[in-house]
Amino acid sequence: MPKKGLLFDMAKCTACRGCQVACKQWNQLPAEKTTFFAEKGGYQNPAALSPHTYSLVKFYEVKADGQLKWLFRIHRCLHCSDPACVKACPVEPVKAMVHDKERGMVYVNKELCIGCGACNDYCPWNIPQIDDDTEKSTKCTFCIDRVSNGLEPACTKACPSGALVYDDYDKILKMAHQAKERLEAEGKHPTIYGEKELGTGTHKITVFPESLDYYPDVIKNPEVPADIGFFHELLKPLGGLTITASVVGLLMARVREVREKEEV
């Protein structure tokens, strides 16, 4: 199977949130207890990604040049071409965070996962969420179970507007550039996000219809924490021993200590 990709053409999104619900339905994720909307500017719920929410539609109400804009985006795992979460995963010899290099998908092998949270720490967007009950890492699986059986992901299947598309990565990339051209012709200032980020890009390509300035929580220049090598240095002496979440926790505490010192 060739490399696969997901296109998020956000100009076509009307935040109906069918994708968010389809994700929960397919993955049988329980609803979260919410009250009012989580963030100002729209109807976002729940507040953040969690072990029970792999995909989240975010709303942005912005006023620019006297014009009101109501913008939406989908927040979730980007499926990096060179995933830091996999590199960070301390489980050896077979990683619990799996990189399907052939198809370009990143997902958690829950049998192996020790729930240490290194994947979250080294993800430039802190996407993977540790479930305290099961002590496993959780995130968008690219619907690996559907895709492997010839179905498209639940989110793209649910999307009524064509904002979410699943296809071969090459085609997705081409569609992203076509979307950019289309939006430029409409006088907008689109940004392709995911083609070149982190150097090698991601398999989820987002085309934002407007400048990234309108989406304040989108990381403009994502980076993998530089101390990922140092973390592995710390792990090395433990070679051969069973790595547990609490051991990793101790090591991560040491990493953070160093980070804080460096920031000072």
Next chain:
Amino acid sequence: MTNHWIDMIHADVVMIMGSNCAENHPIAIRWLQRAKERGAVILSVDPRFTRTSSFADHYCKLRSGTDIAFVGGIINYALQNNLIHKEYVAEYTNGSCIISKDFTFHEGIFSSYDSDKRSYDKKSWGYELDENGVPKRDESLKDPQCVYQLLKKHFARYTVDAVNRITGAPPDDFTNICKILTSTNTPDRVATWLYAMGTTQHTHGTQNIRSYVILQLLLGNIGRAGGGINALRGESNVQGSTDMCLLFHIIPGYLKSPHIDNVNLKAYLEKWTPKSNDPMSANWWSNYPKYMVSLLKAFWGEKATKKNDFCYDYLPKRSGNYSHISLFEHMYAGNIKGLFCFGQNPAVGGPNSNMERKALHKLDWLVAVDLWDTETGDFWKRPGIDPASINTEVFMLPAAGSMEKEGSISNSGRWVQWRYKAVDPPGEAKSDAWILDKLVRALKKEYEAGGVFPDPIRDLAWDYGHEEPDPHTIAKEINGYFTEDVNFPKKNKSFKKGDQVPSFAYLKDDGSTVSGNWLYCASYTNAGNMTARRGTEDAINKIGLYPKWSWCWPVNRRIIYNRASVDPQGKPWDDKRWVIRWNKETKKWEGDVPDGGWAPGTKHPFIMRPEGLACVFSTSLADGPFPEHYEPVESPVNNLMSKTQVNPAIKIWNTPGVDSIGTSDKYPIIATTYRVSEHWQAGCMTRNLPWLVELVPDSFVELSTDLAKRKGIKNGDRVVVTSARGKAGAYALVTDRFEPFTIDGRQVDEVGLTWHFGYTGLAKGDSANLLTPHVGDANTMIPEFKAFLCDIEKEVG
């Protein structure tokens, strides 16, 4: 819809007014996106910047309840700048017809008005007729008494300045909308118009739609691909329920429910069968008797004979208005003893729901049929009520969901699509057909023993199978069949007793045909169930008609009034997206199923009208031939257009203590109500689904940043919204998507509330309908949910 969902891709301009389709009809966006990629411009006109507005290219705000002023302004812009499709107007609309000299209009009142009765007798609204009894016309449109000139005069008052002062629409934004929309007056451009409840739920809702229709006719946009006037229906099968006429004033196929003075079948048919002396008019409704008799045959079968007027006497005759508001007024007065509620939840969805909930107390019995418990079924144990004080016997019948039964649904585009049962219903839940079948059989048994007038029920032809009624038997009867061998020599066709009727052209008024709904005749023929077809081949014109996918009424015509898509010679106005065209060699129409097969130029295109022409001037509505701006019943603004404040033809009830009308000294803020993508109507189907409750867990009110500041309200505060009828608690959503309006130099605020919530189910909250008034449209009685007065304060304690 005159057109259908896929057809939206052909539009050059899409006007979305009175609809928030991105939120309430998300699938619309799939087709509108395709239109956009073709270069279409999308317009959104709404009091609030919605998810639809965010998708649109241009947004213009207007104060709730001022559509006629806004669209009247566009009509005036088109007329003053001569931006109309003149040949279309002259040939295909009654713009050229000469109107009686007795017709006048003064200060918001048309002639023929009786102020005591608050109604028009319409006598002065007629056409001038020639010696043959045919409406006189001036196709140059210059006669001062022709509709076109009367229209021009009527709307001359709707200037950009007047529009701005009444609606609050900024003049630049408004003029921009005018320019874009009227650019479709040429034959090579076309606009579609999408509307929904934002248009209809006003005391002048019908006239709101009329204003859209008039403009679309002036621009020559009706009957064409990418054009039309398209009502986005609020539920997946509400088109089907409308076609079956689950309403008080019509019976299946839009036939009239008999009035008390329609004393026998002859008098009834005489009254409701329209006549025309114009050889150019097809006057399709002249077939009315065939449809009515075939329906009576479906009701009473062999008992219905020519001798007994086909059991016409069995039909109830109405003497009044039995619409939703009226029924609840009567229930409140104690005149109604029992209520069946199938998939309806008036305790949440009805206007002035405090009053409607109290009205339920007066019932002896109530049957609520739904997927979950509803507020209506639970009224006797709602907060603040002692169940011991209620004497109503309440039955809850669990119903099967749409995936748990077989049958058809009719979508907004009139496509009737067969669906199959996926799973068995849970527990004791049963299909509506099963419940009705058991009920009718039990009633028949009771009436076998006698009664005051047992005949209509005892004689009812009712045999759809045992246990689970067979949906195919029902669908076949709706289509209709022959009760004896019949020959049609002119058509060179003959049919045997028991054959399915191939189309309504073969229905007869002599009792030889049965049809439960003439409009659906051709849906289930001897060739099988047309609605179950799933052919993906397009028609010859390749405009996405897909004639072999399901079936649509009438006779699989995908775009109605399509004879207006061609010029009088039968040549399409626009070759690029032609709907039908005349083949000179075969002497036949090609493309979509035409509105009648007559050669071009031999019949007027609007075949359902006795004059054969589309009505720019209406002679039949309750509240006037032209739309005129009136204020909502509750408004903080004096009518700037005339001295007539509200629609003069609406009914006012004034039931003491419960129907109060608020004034702006106490309730200075305009309120409107709406739905969100995440919940469905009165909420019973969505407020019980945890995934949807997670997204929108409680009712909320949207208000402007400016109003919030003045009221000391912060985003996320609990607030109380009050009206003359009640109060509703909600979370405050403070947003720039609502802005105050400047109305005639004065600032006016508007807020918007969701109405999905109630006291039953997983997610609870207050329905906005605790606040809405018990007043309705002059023609349809649809409640004025979209504009009323309120005040808003931060919740104390």
